[in-house]
Amino acid sequence: MIPYSKIEKGIRILIDKNPYEIVEASSMFKGRGHSVLQAKMKNLITGEILSKTFHPSDIFEEAEISRINCKFLYSHRDKYFFSESSDSKKRFEMDESKIKEIAKLLKPNMEVEGVVFNDKIVNINLPIKIKIKVQSAPPGIRGDRAQGGTKAVVLETGKEINVPLFIEEGDIIEINTETKEYVRRVEKG
Numbered sequence: 189m190i191p192y193s194k195i196e197k198g199i200r201i202l203i204d205k206n207p208y209e210i211v212e213a214s215s216m217f218k219g220r221g222h223s224v225l226q227a228k229m230k231n232l233i234t235g236e237i238l239s240k241t242f243h244p245s246d247i248f249e250e251a252e253i254s255r256i257n258c259k260f261l262y263s264h265r266d267k268y269f270f271s272e273s274s275d276s277k278k279r280f281e282m283d284e285s286k287i288k289e290i291a292k293l294l295k296p297n298m299e300v301e302g303v304v305f306n307d308k309i310v311n312i313n314l315p316i317k318i319k320i321k322v323q324s325a326p327p328g329i330r331g332d333r334a335q336g337g338t339k340a341v342v343l344e345t346g347k348e349i350n351v352p353l354f355i356e357e358g359d360i361i362e363i364n365t366e367t368k369e370y371v372r373r374v375e376k377g
Contacts, residue, residue, distance in 0.1 A: 189250045195225055200232070200251040203240075204312065206234040207251035209304050232303050233310045235288060251305065258302040260294045268294065270302070280309050290314055292347040293365060295316065314365040319374050320344060325357045 190201060201209045208229040223243040230231045232253060266284035268291060271277070280302075284291050294300075299314040325341040335376040340351040341357075351370045355361060358377020363370055367372060 190250055192242055192244050192246045194233070195227065195242060195248070200253050201248040202251045203229075203248070206312075208238070209238065209251075209253075209254055218342065232305060233284065235290075235311060254304045255313075256302045257306060258300050258309075260296060260298045260300055262296055262344045263291070263294070270309075272302070273299065280358065284314060286319075287312060291366065293318065293320070293343075293345055293363075293368075295320070295345055297327070316366060317362050317364055317371060319360055319362050322351070322355060322361060324355055324376065325351075325355055325359075 189251070190199065195210060195314050196213050196241060197210055201208055201210070208231055211228055211230050214226050214251060216226055220274070223244065227240050227242060229238050229240060231238065258270045259273050259276075260281070261271055263269065263271045263284075265319070268282045268283065268284065268287060270278060271279045284336070290312065298318070299315070301315075302309040303311040303313060321344040323342045323344045323346075326339055336342040337353055339353055339355075340348050341355060342348050343350050343363075347368075349363065351361065355370075355373060356377055359373055360375040361370060362372050362374050
């Protein structure tokens with residue numbers, strides 16, 4: 189069991205038999221020495237972020253979560269197919285509704301992390317940073333500051349993101365998968 193005092197970023201707990209990971213936690217003091225903990229939690233099955241207030245009397249059960257290395261194989265309609273890296277015959281699928289924004293960054297043979305809860309793969313995580321090719325980019329107009337010095341490009345997976353004006357079609361860029369933002373250009377196309 190995990191007491192209120194041990195709740196911090198990275199801790200995994202069960203709430204209503206669902207596993208959650210604490211993303212943010214901050215103490216708030218109320219009158220007469222009473223404190224509460226404001227927390228943002230990520231549901232490890234659905235990926236949904238939830239805000240919750242915890243009180244000193246709260247006690248939680250630890251969520252038994254493990255992670256395995258997997259590989260993205262292909263997608264068909266709104267289903268995404270993966271296999272375990274250690275055994276390509278062990279395959280599983282995820283609905284697009286479950287992996288939402290992650291789906292727009294997946295490319296074949298990409299290494300991902302499977303989240304295992306109750307001996308079942310319930311979700312996937314991408315590496316923090318991935319390299320991806322720019323499929324199409326409008327020309328950057330020198331001196332165009334109306335857009336804040338950025339332009340929208342389409343990645344090889346179909347995802348659209350904002351990048352600096354100097355990025356061109358064919359460039360390989362690095363993006364942060366948590367913020368879905370441009371990090372740097374890795375290779376000029």
